[in-house]
Amino acid sequence: xTAAALDRRPENRLVDHFEQGLxxxxxxxxxxxxxxxxxxxxxxxxxxxRDPRELTTEQCxxxxxxxxxxxxxxxxxxxxxxxxxxxxWHLVDYAVAHQVGVKFSTNGVRITPENARRLAATxxxxxxxxxxxxxxxxxxxxxxxGSYDTALRALANLHEAGFRDAKVSVVVTRQNVGQLDEFxxxxxxxxATLRLTRLRPSGRGADVWDELHVLPEQQxxxxxxxxxxxxDVLTGDSFFHLAPLGGPLPGLNLCGAGRVVCLIxxxxxxxxxxxxxxxxxxxxNVLGEGGFAGVWRDSGLFRELRNPQSAGACSSxxxxxxxxxxxxxxxxxxxxxxxGPDPECVLGHSETAxxxxxxxxxxxxxHSRPFATRNEPVLVxxxxxxxxxxxxxxxxxxxxxGFQPAPTPR
Amino acid sequence: MPTPVQAAPVLDVAxxxxxxxxxxxxxxRFGALLYxxxxxxxxxxxxxxxxxxxxxxxxxxxxxxxxxxxEVPAGERGPLLQVLHHLQRIRMLTDHxxxxxxxxxxxxx
Numbered sequence: 335x336t337a338a339a340l341d342r343r344p345e346n347r348l349v350d351h352f353e354q355g356l357x358x359x360x361x362x363x364x365x366x367x368x369x370x371x372x373x374x375x376x377x378x379x380x381x382x383x384r385d386p387r388e389l390t391t392e393q394c395x396x397x398x399x400x401x402x403x404x405x406x407x408x409x410x411x412x413x414x415x416x417x418x419x420x421x422x423w424h425l426v427d428y429a430v431a432h433q434v435g436v437k438f439s440t441n442g443v444r445i446t447p448e449n450a451r452r453l454a455a456t457x458x459x460x461x462x463x464x465x466x467x468x469x470x471x472x473x474x475x476x477x478x479x480g481s482y483d484t485a486l487r488a489l490a491n492l493h494e495a496g497f498r499d500a501k502v503s504v505v506v507t508r509q510n511v512g513q514l515d516e517f518x519x520x521x522x523x524x525x526a527t528l529r530l531t532r533l534r535p536s537g538r539g540a541d542v543w544d545e546l547h548v549l550p551e552q553q554x555x556x557x558x559x560x561x562x563x564x565x566d567v568l569t570g571d572s573f574f575h576l577a578p579l580g581g582p583l584p585g586l587n588l589c590g591a592g593r594v595v596c597l598i599x600x601x602x603x604x605x606x607x608x609x610x611x612x613x614x615x616x617x618x619n620v621l622g623e624g625g626f627a628g629v630w631r632d633s634g635l636f637r638e639l640r641n642p643q644s645a646g647a648c649s650s651x652x653x654x655x656x657x658x659x660x661x662x663x664x665x666x667x668x669x670x671x672x673x674g675p676d677p678e679c680v681l682g683h684s685e686t687a688x689x690x691x692x693x694x695x696x697x698x699x700x701h702s703r704p705f706a707t708r709n710e711p712v713l714v715x716x717x718x719x720x721x722x723x724x725x726x727x728x729x730x731x732x733x734x735x736g737f738q739p740a741p742t743p744r
Numbered sequence: 745m746p747t748p749v750q751a752a753p754v755l756d757v758a759x760x761x762x763x764x765x766x767x768x769x770x771x772x773r774f775g776a777l778l779y780x781x782x783x784x785x786x787x788x789x790x791x792x793x794x795x796x797x798x799x800x801x802x803x804x805x806x807x808x809x810x811x812x813x814x815e816v817p818a819g820e821r822g823p824l825l826q827v828l829h830h831l832q833r834i835r836m837l838t839d840h841x842x843x844x845x846x847x848x849x850x851x852x853x
Contacts, residue, residue, distance in 0.1 A: 348774065348788055351772070351773060356772055356777075357770065357771070357772055357773070358770065360777065360786065405768070407770070407777075407779035407781075407786070408779070433768065435781050435784075437784075457766065457782050460784060
């Protein structure tokens with residue numbers, strides 16, 4: 335028996351274990367604050383303003399203590415922009431001191447040379463700088479003016495401080511999918527690793543998904559690129575819905591929501607995954623009696639997710655085993671049935687459903703700023719207005735001028 | 745000891761490595777998870793017996809002894825040694841003795 339054969343024995347199929355849930359999440363995202371200096375058009379958490387109920391420093395420390403007890407290896411800290419929390423650096427140090435590694439996502443605003451040196455001094459912290467365009471033009475279109483320069487300055491500071499292997503984190507969109515080689519070159523330039531993830535229609539992403547998500551022919555291009563660059567590029571396992579294009583990509587090819595991953599939001603609410611900040615996927619709160627461990631182990635929602643899921647309309651698809659119906663959040667936020675195909679199903683199985691009647695669920699939280707700011711992206715599309723009727727001049731004398739007869743019923 | 749016929753390289757049963765200090769272990773129903781903070785690599789030990797063997801490896805006991813103590817059946821030893829070899833290759837396992845004067849340092853392949 336070879337090691338590969340050992341893997342294939344039914345009791346050793348990792349996927350099955352993962353679907354039943356683990357003792358503690360492997361990949362835990364913790365949004366520390368809803369406050370953000372940017373207002374990215376596709377923000378998953380609709381961030382902008384701090385929530386007055388956000389966890390205090392002491393409450394955050396208690397969460398870290400609990401993660402340590404549960405054996406959570408590391409947390410992915412995000413936001414909002416986590417570094418704008420005044421206690422951010424303290425919490426990073428606290429986590430590291432408690433054997434909880436930290437990977438944090440930032441737009442780079444506080445990655446000064448000094449902070450970069452501090453980050454370079456430990457193995458237990460990893461930094462992900464978000465960049466959604468390989469040029470300022472493409473990036474700033476959705477992240478806002480100046481955000482490209484901020485991100486590149488942060489990468490340069492990290493590189494100069496000797497920080498090894500930062501991540502350049504890119505959400506793949508219709509506008510930047512043609513820049514993958516350039517992104518790779520930027521990452522290489524700063525001794526960093528490129529990380530590509532999928533655009534989700536979550537948070538403000540729901541408003542711009544139709545305009546930003548990659549087109550079917552671009553999916554092919556993306557898939558080929560991912561296959562060609564395989565191990566050099568991280569994906570957060572987010573492209574498993576592309577597997578039917580020619581076989582699974584490296585990584586876990588399944589939805590880990592509530593089984594392998596989950597999210598803690600700034601007020602301590604626990605959601606099934608980072609892309610599902612919505613009441614529908616709310617499992618509990620870390621301030622509740624059983625704490626985070628209690629929510630992870632016993633919440634009704636997570637128990638339900640760990641039961642075998644119905645493949646529904648996908649059950650007859652020969653590729654179901656590799657894509658497993660795609661992303662739950664993507665289906666939910668585009669108003670598609672949960673037991674049907676992903677909205678970006680590469681076989682086109684969701685096309686009819688997307689065109690048909692569907693109701694997109696209203697957001698259950700929004701921390702966007704109420705008014706536009708100076709550096710807010712403005713997604714403008716030039717459109718020709720098509721008047722419903724020929725223009726009528728002010729001096730038209732005909733008694734029927736401007737009259738639009740109602741269509742006669744047949 | 746006869747040379748194993750498998751193509752994939754295996755760890756020497758006479759070796760006595762231990763987990764690198766940058767590696768954290770978490771027991772799971774299927775075995776265990778290993779995470780290396782230095783390389784940020786996550787590994788899955790896909791059987792409780794394999795996890796048991798790894799737990800027993802203290803830098804002084806040989807892999808063979810660990811497998812005996814974990815009662816690993818003969819048929820499973822080959823695949824298990826392949827996994828251990830991989831862990832050694834990615835330096836989650838180390839031959840370096842602990843500072844408190846461990847065993848003699850061995851050469852790694």
